[in-house]
Amino acid sequence: MNAALKRALKADCYLLFHSKIYWAILAVPVLILLDSPYDFLKHLEGEWTGGSVQYHYFHSINFGGLFGPYLIPMICALPYAVSLCDERAAAAFRYSLARGQQISYFLSKYVISVLSGGLTFMLGLGLLFILLDIPFPLFTNDDLGFYASGYFYRDIVLNAPQLYYVIASFYGFLSGCIYAGFAAAVSTITASRSAVVTSPFVLTFGITQLDVLLKIPMRHRLFSWLSMEITYDGLIGSEGMTILLAALCTAAVVALCGLIFFFNGRRALRHA
Amino acid sequence: MRRMTKTLNIVRVRFLEDFPRPRTILVFSMMLLYVAATIIPVREYGLWAKCGVAPGVFACMVDEQFCQMVFAGGAVVLFSGAPFKNGMDTYMLPRAGRLSTALGNCAYLLILSVLYVSALFGFVLIGLAGALDMGNGWGKLLRSMGNGILPDGFSSRFSAVPAMLYQFDAGYALANALVLEVLCVAFIGLSVYVGNRAFQRPVGLWLGGGLVMLDLTIYNMLPEQFYTISPVSLPRLTLYAGNYRMPWNNTFAYGYLFLISGVILLIAIALLEEKYLSDGRRRLFSRKEGKRI
Numbered sequence: 001m002n003a004a005l006k007r008a009l010k011a012d013c014y015l016l017f018h019s020k021i022y023w024a025i026l027a028v029p030v031l032i033l034l035d036s037p038y039d040f041l042k043h044l045e046g047e048w049t050g051g052s053v054q055y056h057y058f059h060s061i062n063f064g065g066l067f068g069p070y071l072i073p074m075i076c077a078l079p080y081a082v083s084l085c086d087e088r089a090a091a092a093f094r095y096s097l098a099r100g101q102q103i104s105y106f107l108s109k110y111v112i113s114v115l116s117g118g119l120t121f122m123l124g125l126g127l128l129f130i131l132l133d134i135p136f137p138l139f140t141n142d143d144l145g146f147y148a149s150g151y152f153y154r155d156i157v158l159n160a161p162q163l164y165y166v167i168a169s170f171y172g173f174l175s176g177c178i179y180a181g182f183a184a185a186v187s188t189i190t191a192s193r194s195a196v197v198t199s200p201f202v203l204t205f206g207i208t209q210l211d212v213l214l215k216i217p218m219r220h221r222l223f224s225w226l227s228m229e230i231t232y233d234g235l236i237g238s239e240g241m242t243i244l245l246a247a248l249c250t251a252a253v254v255a256l257c258g259l260i261f262f263f264n265g266r267r268a269l270r271h272a
Numbered sequence: 273m274r275r276m277t278k279t280l281n282i283v284r285v286r287f288l289e290d291f292p293r294p295r296t297i298l299v300f301s302m303m304l305l306y307v308a309a310t311i312i313p314v315r316e317y318g319l320w321a322k323c324g325v326a327p328g329v330f331a332c333m334v335d336e337q338f339c340q341m342v343f344a345g346g347a348v349v350l351f352s353g354a355p356f357k358n359g360m361d362t363y364m365l366p367r368a369g370r371l372s373t374a375l376g377n378c379a380y381l382l383i384l385s386v387l388y389v390s391a392l393f394g395f396v397l398i399g400l401a402g403a404l405d406m407g408n409g410w411g412k413l414l415r416s417m418g419n420g421i422l423p424d425g426f427s428s429r430f431s432a433v434p435a436m437l438y439q440f441d442a443g444y445a446l447a448n449a450l451v452l453e454v455l456c457v458a459f460i461g462l463s464v465y466v467g468n469r470a471f472q473r474p475v476g477l478w479l480g481g482g483l484v485m486l487d488l489t490i491y492n493m494l495p496e497q498f499y500t501i502s503p504v505s506l507p508r509l510t511l512y513a514g515n516y517r518m519p520w521n522n523t524f525a526y527g528y529l530f531l532i533s534g535v536i537l538l539i540a541i542a543l544l545e546e547k548y549l550s551d552g553r554r555r556l557f558s559r560k561e562g563k564r565i
Contacts, residue, residue, distance in 0.1 A: 036492075037492060066488060194352065194474070194477070202302065205302060205306075206302060209302070209305040209306050209308075210305065210309075213305065213309045
């Protein structure tokens with residue numbers, strides 16, 4: 001790693017830890033719980049039985065939630081993906097570049113944006129699982145019966161239930177990387193902060209509609225792998241194969257967004 | 273007359289400046305995608321069953337909570353550029369005056385609301401091409417959907433609520449759904465405009481987002497009475513047909529009164545704000561002293 005890249009990474013990390021990342025991480029569990037607030041309160045009060053970590057995660061991310069699937073993508077763009085917009089608005093773009101190299105500047109900014117998005121989602125999910133694990137079990141007997149009857153992730157849930165949540169967090173990381181990478185790519189096209197923050201929402205919404213229109217089966221959709229769509233055949237091959245393919249597809253999407261970020265960013269710089 | 277000319281000129285400028293922005297194109301294309309993905313399964317069902325789909329299907333779509341939320345969410349994004357400040361304001365404001373500018377902006381928002389809802393309805397008609405049945409009331413297909421007679425593997429994002437189908441005539445329901453939807457979109461647009469303008473921050477955007485989510489929040493955790501104050505819920509005709517009674521004997525009159533008076537009130541606030549500023553007084557809702565544009 002050359003010195004210029006090291007310096008750029010250090011500066012970007014500093015900015016990241018002084019950004020809204022902590023609030024963004026806290027927003028993830030709040031949004032997921034907002035998808036079933038009534039159930040959550042009833043479970044907490046003990047009026048209803050059947051509350052589990054799986055129940056609330058499943059009802060938000062997997063089964064018709066709105067706040068979780070549609071607002072979390074925007075939250076992932078908040079910590080750092082908008083930084084290029086901010087620098088352009090503050091006219092700090094050229095000064096930052098004058099101190100280092102173009103490649104180091106864009107590479108460092110993109111890597112930190114992508115990682116910040118991934119970490120926001122992953123740590124947010126981790127926080128949710130830990131907090132929910134205090135009053136509720138990981139899986140109720142009904143949940144276990146549901147998985148035992150032949151649904152996906154059966155062996156993992158029955159033998160190592162904690163691993164299920166580790167995988168869910170890993171998928172969260174991959175999704176966050178895609179959302180933040182896409183938002184960073186959009187930030188080279190427009191200087192509008194709100195447009196950049198909403199772009200991951202537009203991405204998920206648009207892709208969902210296109211998938212439905214083109215009648216792409218659930219088992220061939222990247223976002224259904226990433227949200228662990230167990231009820232609609234959201235697996236391709238075995239669980240391990242799905243994880244591998246999801247990671248490879250995510251890497252491809254992130255690399256593509258990275259190329260757009262670099263080339264469009266250079267063009268924006270020339271016009272600055 | 274002079275004010276009218278200035279207002280119309282502002283509307284013209286907004287259509288030339290704000291309308292062709294990528295945001296508008298994005299919203300319309302996303303709505304086209306959404307409507308197509310929603311309506312095409314129904315069209316295929318209609319073609320398979322050899323019975324046409326009535327245009328009243330739009331009233332059923334508006335009636336569905338999630339569809340209505342998507343339409344209203346699209347409106348929030350569409351109007352997110354309000355109060356449409358740009359570099360031209362420095363030259364336009366002294367010539368047109370604050371009141372005419374605000375009137376022009378409100379008129380632009382109202383016209384855009386009509387265009388938006390017309391486009392949604394147009395997308396539905398285009399999506400039904402080949403399976404559209406113009407003269408058959410609700411049509412056989414929607415009545416079958418209402419009665420739960422559906423072929424295997426058919427899944428629709430919206431349902432036809434029997435109470436609505438049996439209580440209202442199709443044309444009457446469609447006309448009311450269209451007008452109430454236009455008023456609802458205009459209400460959201462004006463809320464975004466007034467909020468953003470009065471507070472000089474994206475308060476209006478949050479307010480618009482809140483109005484969109486209110487419908488779902490009521491469904492999830494609030495008493496049904498709150499539907500009477502939720503502008504996004506009021507175009508949903510089931511609320512006037514089912515067990516839940518809206519004020520004024522369950523007639524549409526309440527929905528119209530609420531939305532029209534809301535639109536008028538928001539326009540009045542927008543004009544009052546400009547009047548205050550032109551008189552040299554401070555802003556109505558914000559103490560922040562910014563650039564007085």
